[in-house]
Amino acid sequence: MLQPNTIPTKEPNIRVGIILPEDKQKNVSINIPIKSSYKIEIDGKKSNIGQQEVNINIKENRLNCEIGTKKYENCDQVKFKKLIEEAYVVVKPVVAGRVFHWKKQIEVKLPDTIEIKVQDKNLLLVNELPLEDYLMCVATSEMGAKCPTALIEVQTVVARSWMLANVEKKHIDLGIDVCNDDCCQRYQGINNLTMHSIQGTKNTRGKVIMYDKKICDARYSKSCGGMMERFENLWEGEPLPYMQNIPDMPKQSNFNVDLTKEENATDWIFLNPKTFCSPHTIDEKELKQYLGNVDEEGKYFRWKEEISQEELTKNLNEKLNLNVKNVLKITPRKRAGSGRMLELEIEYVDVDDKIMKKIIYKDYNVRLVLHPKFLFSSAIVIKDEKDNNGLSTKFIYYGAGWGHGAGMCQIGALGMSLKGYKTEEILSHYYPDSEYVKIY
Numbered sequence: 140m141l142q143p144n145t146i147p148t149k150e151p152n153i154r155v156g157i158i159l160p161e162d163k164q165k166n167v168s169i170n171i172p173i174k175s176s177y178k179i180e181i182d183g184k185k186s187n188i189g190q191q192e193v194n195i196n197i198k199e200n201r202l203n204c205e206i207g208t209k210k211y212e213n214c215d216q217v218k219f220k221k222l223i224e225e226a227y228v229v230v231k232p233v234v235a236g237r238v239f240h241w242k243k244q245i246e247v248k249l250p251d252t253i254e255i256k257v258q259d260k261n262l263l264l265v266n267e268l269p270l271e272d273y274l275m276c277v278a279t280s281e282m283g284a285k286c287p288t289a290l291i292e293v294q295t296v297v298a299r300s301w302m303l304a305n306v307e308k309k310h311i312d313l314g315i316d317v318c319n320d321d322c323c324q325r326y327q328g329i330n331n332l333t334m335h336s337i338q339g340t341k342n343t344r345g346k347v348i349m350y351d352k353k354i355c356d357a358r359y360s361k362s363c364g365g366m367m368e369r370f371e372n373l374w375e376g377e378p379l380p381y382m383q384n385i386p387d388m389p390k391q392s393n394f395n396v397d398l399t400k401e402e403n404a405t406d407w408i409f410l411n412p413k414t415f416c417s418p419h420t421i422d423e424k425e426l427k428q429y430l431g432n433v434d435e436e437g438k439y440f441r442w443k444e445e446i447s448q449e450e451l452t453k454n455l456n457e458k459l460n461l462n463v464k465n466v467l468k469i470t471p472r473k474r475a476g477s478g479r480m481l482e483l484e485i486e487y488v489d490v491d492d493k494i495m496k497k498i499i500y501k502d503y504n505v506r507l508v509l510h511p512k513f514l515f516s517s518a519i520v521i522k523d524e525k526d527n528n529g530l531s532t533k534f535i536y537y538g539a540g541w542g543h544g545a546g547m548c549q550i551g552a553l554g555m556s557l558k559g560y561k562t563e564e565i566l567s568h569y570y571p572d573s574e575y576v577k578i579y
């Protein structure tokens with residue numbers, strides 16, 4: 140595992156959670172395609188040179204393991220250790236899109252060491268591997284393999300920096316550094332590896348971005364919507380000087396409009412400005428060939444989503460534990476510099492026919508409460524349709540961007556790389572004043 144608050148001087152090994160207890164998975168199949176390429180250890184002792192197919196399930200809180208015709212019952216841990224360099228296993232099923240409405244099950248090819256145990260009555264499957272091998276896979280799992288080299292390089296440097304800054308530690312209680320999904324960084328093993336992505340990672344080996352002698356906590360999201368967001372508007376903690384409200388445009392554009400002002404934010408969201416992440420740079424129909432393979436086709440830069448009065452009422456009651464009968468009005472109260480919401484007011488009638496107000500704070504909560512699907516972004520303009528009694532029957536959200544918008548905008552970085560910008564230029568655009576340094 141990674142050591143907190145240390146800058147490594149050689150490549151570390153990391154632990155990636157592939158099947159987590161929250162997936163509530165009770166069985167898994169592991170296939171070893173290359174004969175005798177693995178050794179299997181059960182509870183650290185019984186050793187078995189890799190058979191083709193291994194099935195593992197949970198029975199009474201313990202592992203049951205079938206290797207060929209042999210059965211091992213009542214085990215604590217099963218470990219797969221590679222015997223040859225090119226060894227990998229095929230694991231299924233594995234959840235992709237864990238927190239999203241498009242969640243699905245896929246199979247993944249994983250290199251190096253696999254460890255399986257029972258955690259909270261469910262399976263925990265961990266893949267342990269060298270950081271650079273992991274990064275190679277993240278670059279193509281996050282984006283399609285057709286991306287220009289500069290983009291693969293930038294994505295790898297950003298992913299490496301975020302990993303080594305090691306600030307979030309979302310799963311430390313499970314003994315893993317990261318999970319395999321968008322909650323941390325999307326990792327689907329060697330499924331989509333190409334020569335191109337391998338080269339992109341080798342070109343940047345050990346290189347990170349740093350600020351004030353620390354590795355940058357390099358957050359990134361799919362589309363900023365045209366303006367980058369500041370760290371402190373999204374998360375707890377001190378402001379990070381390398382995450383600012385900067386337009387995702389060439390420096391010479393001199394765009395200078397204050398999107399915290401309501402009328403400016405409305406114009407911005409409706410007017411479709413020209414930015415690196417807008418369809419002026421890349422047609423959204425063409426995005427499909429560059430983006431990761433489990434993304435839904437969709438609109439990222441500007442989009443529209445609707446919700447009925449009933450659905451919204453239900454969602455608010457569920458997510459906020461309220462007793463809303465009817466929503467009367469939704470009003471933005473305070474916006475951040477990218478047009479994302481800092482404060483939003485919901486005026487409603489409760490079940491006792493009293494008029495009530497609820498303020499929602501921060502981007503994440505706004506996205507969560509306004510739609511059961513979790514809105515792509517909180518940079519939205521809200522309109523409604525009313526019935527004859529003046530009651531809203533439907534709310535319409537016109538939105539900008541996909542994700543939190545801080546740090547690198549992946550679609551914008553793609554736009555820049557297609558326009559011929561170099562790796563360092565893209566990094567310094569999204570993380571101003573950061574230094575690009577080789578640490579190992």
Ligand SMILES: [Zn+2]
Nearest residue numbers: 309318322323
């Ligand atoms: Zn995670």
Ligand SMILES: [Zn+2]
Nearest residue numbers: 363416548551
């Ligand atoms: Zn952008």
